[in-house]
Amino acid sequence: MTMQATDIRTTQTASSYAPMFMAASGGDHGIDIEAIREHVQVRRCKHVAGQSIYHAGQPFHAIYLVHAGSYKICELADDGREQVSGFRMRGDLMGVESIGLKAYASDVIALEGSEAWELPYPAVLRACLHVPELHAHLTSALAAEIRCDRSWMLMFGTLAAERRVAAFLLDVAARYARMGYSAKHFILRMSRIDMASFLALKHETVSRALSHLHDMSYIDVQRREVRVLDVNGLRSMAGMSAALN
């Protein structure tokens, strides 16, 4: 059960921020947040686990930049089916897929104590007029999001269950590495159920796959804590797909 983001607290904007923000997975583009903040009133929104930033169908008014924690993107069907289409971490943009619509197309739900910066879209457009590079950045971010989804389509369509799990771990590891953390030892921030939804598997299958990767000494896994023991083993299992980075 998800909660409505009714108790978002608006705080003063932070003074400093890391210069580089990588987009989810496809991301070789960096959003220049300082340039944005000169023209856009940024609101910092904190969320607890299970709280949603926005739901599909709510009026589209802003895009969001993840500042801390993790969020999951959920696609919904009218008959109740649900699909996690991705996870977002620090530096990732959220909501860009709804640009051009009146309402958001997906749900975004916080996985834990997280914070996202709200960038009202009209203001972003105005900022694009003053900072020409910003528009290129935004377009590149959209294109990168497409490539990200395409990479997962390639993975879903061509890899068996265990290989998908291996590819997922490598992707998570790569993202932690880009953020300056260890790629060999990390904590998964999502439940097995969310992982399973994202990988188009059942959560029991994910558990079995992780256990098997453990048995083969590719990883050391204990609940959400993962230690990568054999990167090349994982890579060969994931089809050497560097496209996911």
Place this chain on the structure above:
Amino acid sequence: MTMQATDIRTTQTASSYAPMFMAASGGDHGIDIEAIREHVQVRRCKHVAGQSIYHAGQPFHAIYLVHAGSYKICELADDGREQVSGFRMRGDLMGVESIGLKAYASDVIALEGSEAWELPYPAVLRACLHVPELHAHLTSALAAEIRCDRSWMLMFGTLAAERRVAAFLLDVAARYARMGYSAKHFILRMSRIDMASFLALKHETVSRALSHLHDMSYIDVQRREVRVLDVNGLRSMAGMSAALN
């Protein structure tokens, strides 16, 4: 598309959802081609079946607008795996996912006698300066492409093989309908193998699913010729309500 009483979505926004998994299509971009042609030198490119417009890795220089026929978009892994990530028909844009890159990220291959209009990207950017709406169109097109891929993920992640085939048929039918052709009787332009790749199935499974849909009198299918006999049957199988028309 029915909504439950508790559904927060409004009727207006519901119509902006892709009614079916639209990954097969690029959506309705509504590109104003006449506005473009005032500023961009458009080259008309004809292709025979199997011919590629561009391959992954080739320098990115232009985007393409499908004028006639069909194209398939292929994602490639370095170990040879291949995934059809979508089909494009008249009015669809191709190549936008590579904006911001030096090289194209996918292959695009013609399915039959087809024609695409080449729009050199630098010229498109210049045209955006003269025609402000064009930039919004381009951004919307990119966002729409993301939503198409997300619909695919929802479909693939939540529907069993036969249901995916049913959803695919409905999507194709809807596309033909939008182009002014019959939604009840059409010719599939792609092979079973391409269909299977797109649906993350094997071509035998696609054949079996089509035969079964035939046995249930939902469709009449003979090789690539399809007649829809029971739209509501198909819709219920694809996880959609029968209300939509």
Place this chain on the structure above:
DNA sequence: GAACCGCCGTTACAAACCGTTACAAATCGT
């Protein structure tokens, strides 16, 4: 703190689904 509860994660076993393999028929290209 202790007992309780709900959720998450793991494992075992059985069942269902889909992929694999094989082969034949239909269609297409030359």
Place this chain on the structure above:
DNA sequence: ACGATTTGTAACGGTTTGTAACGGCGGTTC
């Protein structure tokens, strides 16, 4: 007409799922 390609059908086997049971963990209540 001929061979190559595409498509359809079937039997079999493997992968994934369904079901159930169990333990761990965190939060709540008393």
